[in-house]
Amino acid sequence: MPEHSRPKGLVIYGIALLILIGSGTLFIWRSLTGHPLFWEENIGGGNDEDLAYLEQVEQENSEGFMREDDDTYRLEADILVAESLSIWERIKTHEVQKGESLWTIAKDYNIDVDTIIGANELKSHDKIDIGQKLTILPFKGLTHRVEKGESLWSISKRYNVPVEEIIETNSLATQNIKIGEMLVVPGAILTEADKERRLLLARGGLPLFIRPASGRISSRFGMRWGKMHQGVDLAMPVGTPIRAASAGKVIKAGTAGDYGQLVVIKHPEGFETRYAHNSKINVKIGQYIKQGDIIAYSGNTGRSTGPHLHFEIRVNGKPQDPLKWIN
């Protein structure tokens, strides 16, 4: 037995010694490296350095990459939402607050003043009222109410914006547009005449003009041989009836230099129409006439190279392109 118990005892001592050395080594390794032991990991432990590291990562995630990713995601989501919304759902309404001007509002929405003018029927550009509601387009452009005789092509040409862009922006299912229908014209720029016209429309005092006589357009409004042509020329045989483009009062009826036999009619809101080179005048100064009344007969008087009517529309003395005003 003793022969047997001695080696048995040695084995027990040996195992005990190994356990001591092993746990000692683990203890020392644990305190030197700071690495958690397997049972510690199982209960979710760690040391201060690990915790500090984890906190740092979390902070970076919330401030750094993660937030950037969130923003990118949000931006993409916004674009997706925007694309699925119709243009009318994307248009905002702004209620004018104290101290605001068209300029500050445009700046706040990152558009230009002309975009606000082009999307609203403003009676004034300088004076806007507190509480006044403004239509804010999501991009530069304007709104256009379809008028009689207009097509997508004429509107496209008028504002120099491709037809496809108008169709896409307004999600039009058909190329047929209805009178009175409101269209958003993206990227369109208002001319000074357009702005003037819109102001007058909003004030309700806009005279509507008709073509004073039929005839081929032989010369348009604008620069011609380095000189400004202040009206439109309509070629027609001598003696063609010339009609008042709009109702008003005759303020000139007689010979006037280059104009030859001239009739000038004064209309509301600073408008004036001029009819030149006539062969015969049919009205007197001071006479009130209706739209369509025969005021003269065409001719070739004054500085003229052939029988035609030279027709002008002026606003406060400033010549306009008549073709833009004729309905």
Ligand SMILES: [Zn+2]
């Ligand atoms: Zn002319």
